Amino acid sequence: MRAMSGDDVIEAVAGCTAALRPAVGGDWRAVRAGRLEWDCHTTAVHVADDLIAYAANLAGRARDGYLPFELTLDEGTGNADLLHVIETTGALLAAAVRTAPPGVRGFHSYPFRSADREGFAAMGVAEVLLHTHDIAEGLGLPYEPSADLAESVLTWLFPHVQPGPAPWPTLLWATGRGELPGRAPVTAWTWYNNLVIGAGRLDLVGIRPAAARDLSLGGDGGFEWIEGGPYEGTRQAAGFLLKAYETGVHRPEFGVFALVRREDGRAVGGMGFHSAPDEEGRVEIGYDLTEGARGNGYATEALRALADWAMARDDVRALFATVETGNTASRAVVARAGFVLVSEDADEVAYELRR
Template sequence: MRTINGEDVTRAVAGCVAALRPAADRDWTAVKAGRVELSCHGTAFHIAECCLGYAANLAGRAQDAYVPFEATLDEGTDNAGLLHVIEAAGALLAAAVDTAPPGVRAFHPYPFRSADRHGFAAMGIAETLLHTHDIAQGLGLPYEPPADLAESVLTWIFPQVKPGSEPWPTLLWATGRGELPGRAPVTEWRWRNNLVIPADRVTLTGLRPAVARDLRLGGDGGLDWIEGGPYEGTRGAAGMLVKAYEAGVHRPEFGVFALVRHEDGRAIGGIGFHGAPNEEGWVEVGYDLAEGARGQGYATEALRTLADWALARDDVSMVIATVEHANVPSQRVASRAGFTRATVEEERIAHAEHGMEDGLQLYVRRA
């Protein structure tokens, strides 16, 4: 698949500079930028600050806070100089994105305190597109970015937003800058980088809608899979994620995760939730491995880690897994991960109220 990358950052910055350069001779400090509180000048400098800060965190592998420095403009810098600063900061972010190894993550506060290279690219693009829109609105300039850039931002860091008929209006609506028919105005918003949960030998890496869509269509999702992967269960789970995203009901923290092996960075399987917790606090999990990774304890490790993560939350009271009667290896995985066979009453409820199919055994871990 084509992942979001440094070239996309460069395209976004080039579009920004091209849109704003015709007004470089105007006083940007005297004009408010759209709906934001900053002036057009302050907002333009904010674009540069964001790209530079993201580049520094990613290149410097910051883990607990932003790299401690502050950018300033030389006294007397005019708007043409400011646009040059934006270009330079964008180039630094693009280079940091394209040279970062696949598994590297660095600090960003929301929502899970880290982002990978794709997340930093998407955040830099989002800041550039949206604030160029704000400045252009304030200065009365025309501006509309390429639709594929807006779509990339949505599918990489706005997984909770139901897609609209066109990506740019949808992104403007999702960030409180526009309206969409049939949707309430947005007054508060945040983008969402993907969740990663480390285990001993693997990392559970949350799949974004863009990645899940590629897996559903038969691609590799931008991951380096061992032979035989991804297995059919992972592709099916990716399809469920895409359906939830398209319906606007996807909760990213209760999505699907690729299992990425620490020793070589290769994906060996998938694990994830069948949806968000129900009213009783039950949440169902499923898992599979490529054949070459089976029998080595990876599934047990991943299932135990994901269950521990879920049961530490206030909205989860029980993690459940359904296993076919004949699938003894999967039953053993569940048992080794701390699950036990459900009670007769729990299985009755699962059949009667939650649609559990006949021929399945219910395994549970309680909070």
């Protein structure tokens, strides 16, 4: 798995400054940045401001809002010095990403109000790539980042976007900056950091497409698992998530979660939805635990938390789960979480939880 890192931030910034440096002698305030309403100077300042804000929120472990400061340039700062500021703020974000422990999150407003170190790296890279494109377009300069960087941004921040024939044109299309054959123009867009749901002694940590691909191929998905993990059911669920992503039907909030113990940051199992809710608001849940984690109440805590989260949504009216008839432990989990038995045969039993 190619995780987003501080090195990616440095690579993106280096590509930005190399592309824009030939035009530092021009008047960037007089030129509009591509399709944006901002001029090229304002857009470049915005890039630097985002980089330092992301670094601060991650390093400061901001929880409820952005840290209360913003970047202000000295009067008369020229374009060459502005590029130096971008290099510096990029280095600060890279350092914050490299030094943040796994699982640490900082505030970001949309859509789930937090991001981890990989998320902040991906957002920083996205800001640099997309706004360098805008500025370069306005100044008439050539620019195209590496396909690896563009693909990483897509798999870490755009899990709802079906992969296209090439990563960079797909990213431009997904952010309203270009066209893609066979797809309607994008007029409004957002990115998605992964959802995390607290559950007693656990956190349910949303699995991104990049991590799902790694899990489905036998990797760890970027998680530290207890011995024996991940269990086969989690790998299969990751494969289903990846297929949904590749066919353009994945909804990130109705994906798969790794069950991560707070006490040591180690994953003990997986839980998630089989799909998005149907027209009647009905959605199926599945889960498994690594053998060494069973018998500790983890599955019950996680299922209660996920059910509470789902039932608080307007688009969910019922949850259901199927269990092998002879799996008494799993049947006890769904019963303790409030599900009721609705059908039974020789092989499987079905439970449902209604609003």
